[in-house]
Amino acid sequence: MEAHRQHNELKEEFEGLFSNFSDVVYRLCLYKTGSVVKAEELTQETFLRVWKSMASGKTLERPKSYIYQIARNLIVDYYKENKPISLDQLSEEGFEPTDGSTSPETLAEVSMIKNGINSLEKDYREVIYLKFVEGLSVKEIASILGVSENLVSVRINRGKKKLDDLFKRT
């Protein structure tokens, strides 16, 4: 009886996380892979791993950064399997769409955002993506990336200035 109650509480907690972060993870995967099908698969795999961790008794102190880190690792794994390019590139650069499963509109949006963000230096790309595409706070970004809030703020300001310069040039 007690075990059943605990299981239900765990499920509730997991479903809360899923409800809050599944779209964020899905967009990150869509942005990185450019494929709707792959984004769905990677999102599902991310949450499968989260659920297995929780079910095994692991306590998630910073669930958001934990989920985000799993998703990033899965994306890197996906490209390790599919493209013979360096891990540095995989972690830092945008990727081209790989299949015909995604609508031209989605590809155009992803391409526009990538064109803007990829013109920045690698230190700024992820911070700018999380801030301006995902709308996360400095604290959340710092937690996800495992860096100080101060560093995130500096990168956001500099990255934004660089983006502005880019748009003024064009």
Add this chain to the structure above:
Amino acid sequence: MKITQQQFDRAQQIFHKRSLSVGQKKAMLASVYGDSLGISSPVIKRAMPSPYWSLFQHKTLVGFATLFVFILGTTYASAQSLPGDVLYGVKVRVLEPAVSLFKFSSESKIEYNRSLLEKRAGELRALEAEGSISEKASLESAAATRRIIETLEPSDVIDNPIVEELLDVQIDLDLETEAEVEEFVPTSDPLDIPQESVELEAESGVDVLGL
């Protein structure tokens, strides 16, 4: 490829709204729970659409759009047509009967048919104002009027000023047509027997005229 700030902002806003549907989330959760129990449930796996499918879809959409514009154009043009025009037949045989199908009560049907009679009269007036009404136009108008009158009760037709106006115009036209026809009737009497035939019959004893 260079982009502007507006393009970036717009893409960012649209992209930020991208999300999984409720159905996809439910299927994903079911799959996560199923997989964690060792049950294989490939719920969200979708068949990869062929790139040709997108192309076909695009072509089909363009085809439908073209067809829609063509039908819309034809409908508009035929609605404006007058007797004798190419599309007049479409108007009186397709469009108007089609509209009539949406008149469900007998009162609204009669009302609609009366309005059609007024239209017919208006068309003839428009043709008269243009100068002349050809024989083809008058025949088409008369046929269309007859079809409407057949659907009306006698009480709607008798003493109806529009019907009388239509009949007047059509009778005038019939008279004009008859007058034109009379002009072309041969003047010779069909009972006149050619002289050559009589001579030939007398000589040979054969009934040349078949009398």
